[in-house]
Amino acid sequence: MKHIIEEESKYAASAKAFRANVTRDLGNEELRSNFRGAMDYLMDKRKGAFSSEEELEVLREQCKLIKQRCLAKLPHLLEQLEGNLEKNGIKVHWAETITEANEIIAQLIAQKKGKSVVKGKSMVSEETALNDYLEERNVECLESDMGEYIVQLAKEHPSHIIMPAIHQNKKQVAKLFADNIEGFEYSTDVDTLIQQGREVLRNKFCQADVGISGVNFAVAETGTLCLVENEGNGRMCTTIPDLHIAITGIEKVIEHLADVPPLLSLLTRSATGQAISTYFNMINSPRKPGEKDGPQEVHLVLLDNGRSQAFADEELRQTLQCIRCGACMNHCPVYTRIGGHAYGTVYPGPIGKMISPHMLGLEATTNLPTASTLCGACGEVCPVKIPIPKILLRLRQESVKPKSQQPEVMKGQGAGRNNVEALIWKVWAQVHKSPKFYALSMWGLTRFRFLMPKKLGGWTSVRTAPKPAAATLHERINAKQKKAKQEKQSQHGRG
Amino acid sequence: MTNTKADIKAVSNTARGNILAKLKAEVNGADYDKLPKEIPYDYPEFSREENLAQFISELEKNHAQVIKTTKDNMAEVISEQLAALNITKLLYGDNDAHREIINALNSKIESQVYDFSIDNNKEMLFNECPAALSSSRCSIAATGSIVLWPDENEPRSLSLVPPVHFVIVDANKLHADFASLITAQQWQDKLPTNVVLISGPSKTADIQQTLAYGAHGPKALIVLLINI
Ligand code: SF4
Numbered sequence: 113m114k115h116i117i118e119e120e121s122k123y124a125a126s127a128k129a130f131r132a133n134v135t136r137d138l139g140n141e142e143l144r145s146n147f148r149g150a151m152d153y154l155m156d157k158r159k160g161a162f163s164s165e166e167e168l169e170v171l172r173e174q175c176k177l178i179k180q181r182c183l184a185k186l187p188h189l190l191e192q193l194e195g196n197l198e199k200n201g202i203k204v205h206w207a208e209t210i211t212e213a214n215e216i217i218a219q220l221i222a223q224k225k226g227k228s229v230v231k232g233k234s235m236v237s238e239e240t241a242l243n244d245y246l247e248e249r250n251v252e253c254l255e256s257d258m259g260e261y262i263v264q265l266a267k268e269h270p271s272h273i274i275m276p277a278i279h280q281n282k283k284q285v286a287k288l289f290a291d292n293i294e295g296f297e298y299s300t301d302v303d304t305l306i307q308q309g310r311e312v313l314r315n316k317f318c319q320a321d322v323g324i325s326g327v328n329f330a331v332a333e334t335g336t337l338c339l340v341e342n343e344g345n346g347r348m349c350t351t352i353p354d355l356h357i358a359i360t361g362i363e364k365v366i367e368h369l370a371d372v373p374p375l376l377s378l379l380t381r382s383a384t385g386q387a388i389s390t391y392f393n394m395i396n397s398p399r400k401p402g403e404k405d406g407p408q409e410v411h412l413v414l415l416d417n418g419r420s421q422a423f424a425d426e427e428l429r430q431t432l433q434c435i436r437c438g439a440c441m442n443h444c445p446v447y448t449r450i451g452g453h454a455y456g457t458v459y460p461g462p463i464g465k466m467i468s469p470h471m472l473g474l475e476a477t478t479n480l481p482t483a484s485t486l487c488g489a490c491g492e493v494c495p496v497k498i499p500i501p502k503i504l505l506r507l508r509q510e511s512v513k514p515k516s517q518q519p520e521v522m523k524g525q526g527a528g529r530n531n532v533e534a535l536i537w538k539v540w541a542q543v544h545k546s547p548k549f550y551a552l553s554m555w556g557l558t559r560f561r562f563l564m565p566k567k568l569g570g571w572t573s574v575r576t577a578p579k580p581a582a583a584t585l586h587e588r589i590n591a592k593q594k595k596a597k598q599e600k601q602s603q604h605g606r607g
Numbered sequence: 608m609t610n611t612k613a614d615i616k617a618v619s620n621t622a623r624g625n626i627l628a629k630l631k632a633e634v635n636g637a638d639y640d641k642l643p644k645e646i647p648y649d650y651p652e653f654s655r656e657e658n659l660a661q662f663i664s665e666l667e668k669n670h671a672q673v674i675k676t677t678k679d680n681m682a683e684v685i686s687e688q689l690a691a692l693n694i695t696k697l698l699y700g701d702n703d704a705h706r707e708i709i710n711a712l713n714s715k716i717e718s719q720v721y722d723f724s725i726d727n728n729k730e731m732l733f734n735e736c737p738a739a740l741s742s743s744r745c746s747i748a749a750t751g752s753i754v755l756w757p758d759e760n761e762p763r764s765l766s767l768v769p770p771v772h773f774v775i776v777d778a779n780k781l782h783a784d785f786a787s788l789i790t791a792q793q794w795q796d797k798l799p800t801n802v803v804l805i806s807g808p809s810k811t812a813d814i815q816q817t818l819a820y821g822a823h824g825p826k827a828l829i830v831l832l833i834n835i
Contacts (some may be wrong), residue, residue: 404721546624
């Protein structure tokens with residue numbers, strides 16, 4: 113048996129280039145206005161979807177506890193899910209790495225001699241870069257979600273987990289269609305554009321022999337794969353082709369069917385402000401004898417890719433509560449300004465900063481947890497109450513820990529450690545522990561303030577350098593009190 | 608990098624073992640009786656009229672057309688709607704209730720029963736079926752959702768592929784919300800191949816947040832509401 117040769121995620125390199133990406137995208141005015149417009153729209157939508165603050169809070173608390181319960185039972189629920197899916201006729205596969213997942217899918221397709229794949233929206237298959245993998249094996253893999261279709265035409269990847277083409281405006285899409293679709297007459301009318309996309313993609317649905325989808329919730333109790341969508345492409349991919357392969361992360365399993373309604377309600381309202389999506393699709397089995405349509409075979413690929421690492425730490429485990437609503441990015445002042453591609457990862461924004469280090473390791477993602485103002489907006493809107501700012505702080509700590517410190521919680525621990533910085537903090541801590549040292553250092557800092565350099569690297573590129581005061585606050589207060597006392601005494605003397 | 612010969616069954620088995628072992632090591636000895644109590648939001652109770660009004664308003668907000676009608680009038684309503692849309696053919700699910708309606712349709716309308724396997728008929732289904740008629744199992748007021756429970760007589764693609772979808776909804780089968788529906792009907796005991804909740808025509812806002820209808824599924828959802 114040949115072993116699978118693990119390929120490094122293509123996102124490792126782009127995540128490493130974070131700073132350069134940011135500089136590039138901050139300078140792109142069109143991009144910035146596209147994001148600003150989109151984020152304002154989505155924040156507004158969410159606000160309008162929750163008429164009662166009380167309902168929102170009760171639901172958030174309930175959904176947080178649901179997800180925490182399901183995580184607490186995760187291995188058992190995965191086994192139960194597998195058992196029930198197999199009972200229903202759905203085959204289950206497991207993959208620890210992205211290459212394993214891709215190889216499993218590639219072989220399932222090859223077994224059926226599949227040549228053309230239509231894909232519904234699946235961020236996990238973006239995570240594994242499945243399209244590239246299949247294309248190298250001569251399988252055409254077409255994205256069918258309108259936004260993802262646009263992104264694929266542009267040879268990009270999604271810049272938002274819910275609205276993949278949010279970084280493009282209609283003029284850009286019109287140009288893309290004109291350049292790529294034969295017979296398309298340039299138009300910036302959105303209806304015309306969508307109808308054009310519809311026409312191309314309906315043909316593909318009709319001809320494709322494989323459909324690939326993600327999963328929003330996998331219900332252990334019943335062996336049900338739930339998909340949330342508005343366009344109908346998810347239903348197409350899971351209904352029309354002969355073979356349906358779903359791929360999802362191991363954290364998507366939930367215990368009961370009754371857990372679905374509250375989670376679904378918070379998901380769609382937090383994401384796009386909809387009370388519910390146009391379609392909520394619950395798949396339980398392949399086509400049964402006598403049925404006239406539906407795939408003959410259904411498979412589910414369960415992917416780890418770093419999730420079990422997050423699971424192993426109680427605090428970081430909360431990362432896995434995420435239901436991928438995108439609200440944290442919509443409300444993030446950093447995401448709004450730098451856009452989704454600057455992060456260089458599949459999942460951008462606050463959720464991406466939390467989860468990507470587990471997937472790509474801290475070496476590739478050292479910068480991500482620091483790309484936050486810690487304003488707290490993400491944590492406040494998160495429907496499952498993940499304390500995102502706290503987790504980012506924790507990741508910063510993991511990133512600067514000494515490499516050898518045990519236990520190693522994360523792959524790439526210490527990748528962000530800088531010896532000079534570590535030394536500075538050590539000295540700082542010592543100074544602050546001893547009053548004598550502290551007084552002495554303050555005395556030095558104020559008396560030798562003229563030694564302060566005018567340029568301090570990145571800090572002074574857009575700011576002036578800080579200048580210590582001539583005397584410390586302590587000294588000034590002491591002096592003031594002394595003066596007041598003297599005045600009082602001299603007044604006394606006269607009276 | 609040819610991985611083509613790796614045995615995916617073995618890969619999957621090893622991965623399964625490793626993943627489960629890692630996870631189990633973390634939850635070993637956990638006491639699941641001590642999990643905190645999950646308290647759902649207590650939604651107010653609504654009257655039948657309120658629920659109906661909510662159901663209709665949600666659907667209309669989502670661009671569905673809701674027509675209040677009766678069993679006897681249904682054929683006429685469908686005929687009118689098809690004429691207005693310039694459609695002369697209707698695909699329908701194979702059940703007795705539908706056959707009555709179909710028989711009463713305007714004679715200009717050609718009808719076709721979905722009694723064929725999709726396998727060799729995809730082109731026809733995609734290109735020659737402009738409208739479809741399906742039934743529904745029940746519906747949900749809070750979100751304006753219609754529950755479809757496809758079976759051998761009413762295939763899944765009936766409500767998906769044709770650009771216009773007529774769906775018959777019985778007002779007597781309206782439930783307040785999704786949670787109470789699942790509990791009332793004990794869904795966990797008996798789910799079919801596929802269940803789908805439909806809350807409007809297919810749509811997308813993927814291009815510059817501009818809402819457009821008829822993304823991939825039906826462009827129009829026409830709800831025939833009976834027993835009001
Ligand atoms: S972290 Fe919270 S807000 Fe962000 S996508 Fe996940 S669930 Fe939504």
